[in-house]
Amino acid sequence: MGKRHRSGRRVAQVRKQRRETVYKMKRKRCYGVVPCFVCGQHVDEMHATLEHVQPLSKGGTDAMANLDISHSWCNQARGNADGR
Ligand SMILES: [Zn+2]
Numbered sequence: 001m002g003k004r005h006r007s008g009r010r011v012a013q014v015r016k017q018r019r020e021t022v023y024k025m026k027r028k029r030c031y032g033v034v035p036c037f038v039c040g041q042h043v044d045e046m047h048a049t050l051e052h053v054q055p056l057s058k059g060g061t062d063a064m065a066n067l068d069i070s071h072s073w074c075n076q077a078r079g080n081a082d083g084r
Contacts, residue, residue, distance in 0.1 A: 019050040022067045038074035049075040 023045060026034045034043045037051045051070040054060030070078070 015050060018062070018067070019048060019069075022050060022064065023048050023069050025064075026069055034069050036074055037068035037070040038078055039071065041071070043069050043071050047071050047073075051075055051078075 023034060023043075034045075034048065035041070036043045037053070048069050049072045051068045052060045052062075053066050053068055056062075060066050
């Protein structure tokens, strides 16, 4: 409230860090493979996007448990993800 929060760049930065954290977590857990949340195929880091299992628009949160990795194209195909 009353906070000037105009820095979209900072938000993007946080989101990128979050994505890298989730990506590395998944990769570690699956021994080098990061399955796409949508199609199940391995996701290269350069194509990785952060996926909200339950979209923010539907009450999902930014908690780690609600975050997954998908291909950028799968994310777009899914449409409503990531609050965009
Ligand atoms: Zn995919």
